[in-house]
Amino acid sequence: MSKIRVFYCGCVNSSEYAKHVSEPLFVAAASNKMHSIVKALRINKVNAGIFSSPVFPSDSKKWLYQKKIQKKNSQPVVYMASSSNKYIRLFMAMVAFSWMCFRHVRATDIVIFYNHSFEFLFGLIILRLRGVLPFLDIEDVPRDDAKGYYEKILNHIFFLFYKLTDSRKIVVSNQIASNLGIKDYFVAYGAVEGSCKLPYRSNKIKWDSLEKNSPLRIHYGGTICEDTGLFLVCDVIRYMLGVLNDYNMQIVITGIGGEKEFTELQSECKYSNIEIIVKRDLSREDYIDTLDSCHASLAMKLKGRSMSDTTFPSKVVEITSHGVLLISTVVSDIQLLFDDSNSLLLHVATPECIGDKILSIFKHKDNMYNISINGYKVANKTFNERIVGKKLAKFLDAC
Numbered sequence: 001m002s003k004i005r006v007f008y009c010g011c012v013n014s015s016e017y018a019k020h021v022s023e024p025l026f027v028a029a030a031s032n033k034m035h036s037i038v039k040a041l042r043i044n045k046v047n048a049g050i051f052s053s054p055v056f057p058s059d060s061k062k063w064l065y066q067k068k069i070q071k072k073n074s075q076p077v078v079y080m081a082s083s084s085n086k087y088i089r090l091f092m093a094m095v096a097f098s099w100m101c102f103r104h105v106r107a108t109d110i111v112i113f114y115n116h117s118f119e120f121l122f123g124l125i126i127l128r129l130r131g132v133l134p135f136l137d138i139e140d141v142p143r144d145d146a147k148g149y150y151e152k153i154l155n156h157i158f159f160l161f162y163k164l165t166d167s168r169k170i171v172v173s174n175q176i177a178s179n180l181g182i183k184d185y186f187v188a189y190g191a192v193e194g195s196c197k198l199p200y201r202s203n204k205i206k207w208d209s210l211e212k213n214s215p216l217r218i219h220y221g222g223t224i225c226e227d228t229g230l231f232l233v234c235d236v237i238r239y240m241l242g243v244l245n246d247y248n249m250q251i252v253i254t255g256i257g258g259e260k261e262f263t264e265l266q267s268e269c270k271y272s273n274i275e276i277i278v279k280r281d282l283s284r285e286d287y288i289d290t291l292d293s294c295h296a297s298l299a300m301k302l303k304g305r306s307m308s309d310t311t312f313p314s315k316v317v318e319i320t321s322h323g324v325l326l327i328s329t330v331v332s333d334i335q336l337l338f339d340d341s342n343s344l345l346l347h348v349a350t351p352e353c354i355g356d357k358i359l360s361i362f363k364h365k366d367n368m369y370n371i372s373i374n375g376y377k378v379a380n381k382t383f384n385e386r387i388v389g390k391k392l393a394k395f396l397d398a399c
Contacts, residue, residue, distance in 0.1 A: 006049070006111075009120055010030060010113070012052050014077065015284040032190070033188075040385040067096075098122045101123040121160065121161075135165055135396065136162060136166070137171075139311060169185045170188050171188070172314075191383055213248060215273075217293060222314075241274060249275070252277045301313050323375070327346065342371060342378050
């Protein structure tokens with residue numbers, strides 16, 4: 001391992017930490033991204049680890065949780081002491097991180113902030129006073145439609161982080177770099193295992209089952225809201241009710257949000273050949289098993305909305321790296337990575353166009369299987385952890 005240490009700092013939970021504290025913590029895409037990047041760096045002999053301020057819901061069993069150091073696949077993760085009271089957690093995180101920056105970070109160390117947060121602001125200032133120039137990993141740009149006092153403060157904090165960190169930035173898409181006028185940057189979509197892990201045989205069996213009139217399983221997950229296609233997906237399902245006819249389909253919901261809408265749809269589809277299956281609060285392992293059981297998965301961020309213009313749909317990395325057929329709207333860097341040979345791109349996002357695209361899956365099953373495999377090959381090349389880690393280590397001067 002390199003003598004240079006890399007501290008990757010963010011406010012994330014993990015399934016391992018949730019088990020340790022016996023709490024059903026929400027593990028967002030940020031956690032998967034941070035762990036995958038650290039793993040990619042460590043594969044390339046960079047001494048990297050995560051420093052996190054875990055987030056607890058207000059109805060947690062306790063109000064105080066002790067500091068915990070864990071290892072996930074040999075990746076060191078430091079979880080600072082935290083609280084279910086958001087104000088106490090904020091204060092504890094601010095103090096603990098500031099002390100770490102003052103006492104433990106060396107001049108030769110590299111600190112990366114995953115996004116911007118009040119918890120790390122004073123630590124950032126301490127680092128600058130000590131002559132340490134951290135990096136900023138821009139996953140989410142402040143949105144124009146920010147609501148509430150705290151969200152508006154975060155917008156100002158972003159620009160503090162932007163100005164006080166290295167002019168070289170890590171970004172989640174080329175689009176964000178262009179929007180912010182960043183000239184020197186590294187695009188980090190995420191990282192997946194470089195070795196070919198896709199079980200081709202079982203994947204082919206899954207697709208062959210459609211010939212026996214097994215249902216087409218389409219997954220829809222992540223943060224489910226208007227910007228990520230909630231109402232559009234509901235309209236697509238209602239459109240499919242009128243045109244599906246001789247085919248069977250299952251829509252598998254794993255995301256957060258849309259509870260009311262999908263409960264209503266379950267009733268509407270009760271006596272049809274469309275089944276709405278809702279699976280929430282899945283462990284990481286169960287979630288992957290659920291995704292792998294599906295033929296296709298939806299990435300439905302809407303073009304022109306703040307959420308699609310300020311980040312990259314991380315679920316795209318997950319979908320394609322598991323050999324699941326990607327059905328995606330054309331936002332962010334999607335068209336730089338994928339085309340019609342390795343995904344189903346929705347150039348027009350209307351219920352009719354999307355529904356007809358889904359119908360084409362039934363009519364061209366063999367070709368759709370090949371498209372899903374091509375998507376996997378793109379993911380295996382573009383998001384390969386060994387390649388990503390090597391390039392990022394060079395960008396950070398951590399080699």
